Amino acid sequence: MDFGQFTRKVDSNGDGMVSLAEFVAVVQMIKQAHLFKPDQSQQDNGNHDMVTCLRVVDYSPTHVHAIDPVRHLQGFMFSAKPDWASVRWVHLGGFKRMDDLNVRRLAIKYQLHPLAVEDCLSADDKIRCKYEHYDDHSFLIVPVLRPLDGLKRAHMEACINERRRALFNKDRTLRKGGALKPEDDFFNDRKFVAAPRASSMMSFFKATVFTKPVASPYKPIGKGAPTSPSSRHRKRTEIEAKLDALHVLMRHPQQLCVFVSKDKSHVLSVQEEETDNALPSSPKPLWHFVFERNLTKSYSKLRNHDASFLVVSILAATVDEMMPLVAVFEATLKMLGKLLRLDGIQFNAKRLARAKKHLIGIEKIVRPMLDLVQDQLLDQDEFSHGEVKNYLRDVMDHLKQMAVDIRDHHQTLAALVEEDKQLRAQHQTDVMYAMSVVAACFLPGTFMTGIYGMNFENIPELKLEYGYYVWWVVLCVIVITLMFYLKVIKKWI
Structure with a gap:
């Protein structure tokens, strides 16, 4: 195709000249045709659903x-x-x-700026x-x-x-x-x-x-x-x-x-x-x-x-x-x-x-x-x-x-x-409160156990026949008294 045939093909308004808009349109068509070549279409076969x-x-x-x-x-x-x-x-x-491939085709069709296309992709x-x-x-x-x-x-x-x-x-x-x-x-x-x-x-x-x-x-x-x-x-x-x-x-x-x-x-x-x-x-x-x-x-x-x-x-x-x-x-x-x-x-x-x-x-x-x-x-x-x-x-x-x-x-x-x-x-x-109450109740027992557990020989209560039972009675009385004091008098419980 010589230049005259090309001009007649591109000249859409028939004035015998190629305007800038007509030239841009031709370039777009050439680019689009390149993107629809068989080798390009094969690359897009995996994305055929995109159409x-x-x-x-x-x-x-x-x-x-x-x-x-x-x-x-x-x-x-x-x-x-x-x-x-x-x-x-x-x-x-x-x-x-x-x-x-479709985005690139649309970018050519609508003359999108390369930076905008880059941001899009x-x-x-x-x-x-x-x-x-x-x-x-x-x-x-x-x-x-x-x-x-x-x-x-x-x-x-x-x-x-x-x-x-x-x-x-x-x-x-x-x-x-x-x-x-x-x-x-x-x-x-x-x-x-x-x-x-x-x-x-x-x-x-x-x-x-x-x-x-x-x-x-x-x-x-x-x-x-x-x-x-x-x-x-x-x-x-x-x-x-x-x-x-x-x-x-x-x-x-x-x-x-x-x-x-x-x-x-x-x-x-x-x-x-x-x-x-x-x-x-x-x-x-x-x-x-x-x-x-x-x-x-x-x-x-x-x-x-x-x-x-x-x-x-x-x-x-x-x-x-x-x-x-x-x-x-x-x-x-x-x-x-x-x-x-x-x-x-x-x-x-x-x-x-x-x-x-x-x-x-x-x-x-x-x-x-x-x-x-x-x-x-x-x-x-x-x-x-x-x-x-x-x-x-x-x-x-x-x-x-x-x-x-x-x-x-x-x-x-x-x-x-x-x-x-x-x-x-x-x-x-x-939980800490309950543990503190329990510890306070058993504190007298610990004290009494510490006293009578010492290795002194002259501790008269150790010789009593019913000393063990007396110890438990005294401990229970102390615990009950302490609970009464905390609950009724002080109202801490």
């Missing part, structure tokens, strides 16, 4: 077209956004870091929240913290709803002038309740009382203090079963990278593993929240805004994933308090250490995200106007509420640790 994780949606105020999943990957890489679409969202989920386990601007796009990294699987999520929601119903019943009892049971007043329950998402008290009432609770494989903890050993054992078993079910709540934090084009018409999101191991057929959380719950609605505000609103929606979905992990600590700490009072010194203090470890892990995700939204995103021009700003502030409010809840949970956990220490210290004091 099923690529999803694309084009939308405008009146139309939505989604491809879920993209099966003809090569055709998509050489295609462009349709003219009727205002925004195209490309979501790649389940990629492998350091060696993912970095193998570092520490995920740092960041937002950066490049010449052709902006780049956002946030961690994704999710429940371990669908079963854990269902059990957490059941515990949260059960706890909210218990608090509602408590408030209703107080309004009716009834008396609370001792176990209902633990560390001022109302203080440590996670703030509901409902906009009013009535909606919160409907959401927590009249909605159908999530099914849980465990029976609710019985009300009232156990009055017999069997009931105490049964209640302890129920609490331990629920706490064991909440033993491992969340999976390892995942990295979510979002690329936004300069003209706000393209959004590329890249996320690691996004399926539940226990429930492979479960919906993908990020895609389900943004696309199925928002974009598919004809009245969705997401359709009427540019890519900035889509980024805020992705952030909202990420925050919603974390909220049950924070809210369930209210019920967890309540159950730990009950179990501590039931077990006493037999309580396993490792449960408190484990809860603190989980809480610190969640805090390490929530705090940086709050700083990112509050200190960086709200100051950007694309997020500081209209509904985009309002919804981003709503995300910030939820992060702030989670941060406050985490702080309150830390205080409650510290109070539980202190109570456990006091119980163990009190038990040790009781």
Whole structure:
């Protein structure tokens, strides 16, 4: 092919010249063709399932077209956004870091900066929240913290709803002038309740009382203090079963990278593993929240805004994933308090250490995200106007509420640790007290034994016929007198 043929092939507008945009497009096509060569495709044979994780949606105020999943990957890489679409969202989920061919293909297609691609494919386990601007796009990294699987999520929601119903019943009892049971007043329950998402008290009432609770494989903890050993054992078993079910709540934090084009018409999101191991057929959380719950609605505000609103929606979905992990600590700490009072010194203090470890892990995700939204995103021009700003502030409010809840949970956990220490210290004091009383009672006997055990020959009592019995009688009289003195007169026992 000579240069003239090449020019006619590249010249898309027919002006007989090759513009910079046309030249860049040709270079991109050449690079893409190289990545689709047979030798490159063979390297990706082990990751053939990655194609099923690529999803694309084009939308405008009146139309939505989604491809879920993209099966003809090569055709998509050489295609462009349709003219009727205002925004195209490309979501790649389940990629492998350091060696993912699809990320490199997308980087060529959308001219992503090499530093941003390097951060996206970095193998570092520490995920740092960041937002950066490049010449052709902006780049956002946030961690994704999710429940371990669908079963854990269902059990957490059941515990949260059960706890909210218990608090509602408590408030209703107080309004009716009834008396609370001792176990209902633990560390001022109302203080440590996670703030509901409902906009009013009535909606919160409907959401927590009249909605159908999530099914849980465990029976609710019985009300009232156990009055017999069997009931105490049964209640302890129920609490331990629920706490064991909440033993491992969340999976390892995942990295979510979002690329936004300069003209706000393209959004590329890249996320690691996004399926539940226990429930492979479960919906993908990020895609389900943004696309199925928002974009598919004809009245969705997401359709009427540019890519900035889509980024805020992705952030909202990420925050919603974390909220049950924070809210369930209210019920967890309540159950730990009950179990501590039931077990006493037999309580396993490792449960408190484990809860603190989980809480610190969640805090390490929530705090940086709050700083990112509050200190960086709200100051950007694309997020500081209209509904985009309002919804981003709503995300910030939820992060702030989670941060406050985490702080309150830390205080409650510290109070539980202190109570456990006091119980163990009190038990040790009781043991030392009992040993001191026993030692005081036998001290006169030791004294008398020391006297009559000396090797003097002129001790008249040693010659008595009933001296042994007299010794025991005198010792018993002294012990009884001492016990009477300590218990009745001094009231030390």
